[in-house]
Amino acid sequence: MTIREATLADSETVTQLAQTTMRAAFGPPYNRAEVVDAYIQSAITQPILKQELTDKRALFFLLIDADGQAIGYAKLRQGRPPRRLRDRPAIELQRLYLLPSTIGKGWGQQLIQHCLDWAQLHGYRAVWLGVWERNERAIAFYKRSGFEPCGYHFFQFGAERQRDYWLYKLL
Numbered sequence: 001m002t003i004r005e006a007t008l009a010d011s012e013t014v015t016q017l018a019q020t021t022m023r024a025a026f027g028p029p030y031n032r033a034e035v036v037d038a039y040i041q042s043a044i045t046q047p048i049l050k051q052e053l054t055d056k057r058a059l060f061f062l063l064i065d066a067d068g069q070a071i072g073y074a075k076l077r078q079g080r081p082p083r084r085l086r087d088r089p090a091i092e093l094q095r096l097y098l099l100p101s102t103i104g105k106g107w108g109q110q111l112i113q114h115c116l117d118w119a120q121l122h123g124y125r126a127v128w129l130g131v132w133e134r135n136e137r138a139i140a141f142y143k144r145s146g147f148e149p150c151g152y153h154f155f156q157f158g159a160e161r162q163r164d165y166w167l168y169k170l171l
Contacts, residue, residue, distance in 0.1 A: 078092075108141060
């Protein structure tokens with residue numbers, strides 16, 4: 001297993017991973033399939049991900065298995081952190097997803113640790129993220145990784161207004 005920075009040449013791979021993992025994490029039974037598909041068409045297309053991959057404030061990592069297949073990805077993004085973290089350099093872990101068949105094998109922990117190490121090496125003193133309040137598996141994962149609650153915000157997902165918890169970890 002290796003982790004490497006994604007480049008523009010990886011846009012198709014990142015797009016396929018993002019669409020597959022979005023459907024797994026947010027599709028039925030959590031949301032109707034057509035709602036998830038509409039969201040994907042509005043936010044997770046190859047042209048959109050090409051823009052994100054060239055955004056100077058964003059950084060993608062790919063998790064590659066022993067066979068050379070991409071099985072997960074993470075995205076760090078510089079932006080305005082929650083109020084509680086504005087007194088220190090903080091970066092957002094905007095996405096961290098693995099293919100469903102690979103969850104529970106410790107690879108997510110390796111990927112998040114890679115992101116935390118990168119953030120600390122580049123002068124950040126905190127990492128924060130938003131996680132859907134109904135994604136109990138992800139919330140438990142982040143808490144095991146040392147993240148603590150620091151608020152919430154609302155996210156429009158189709159016609160539904162959903163709540164994301166903000167979590168943070170000091171480095």
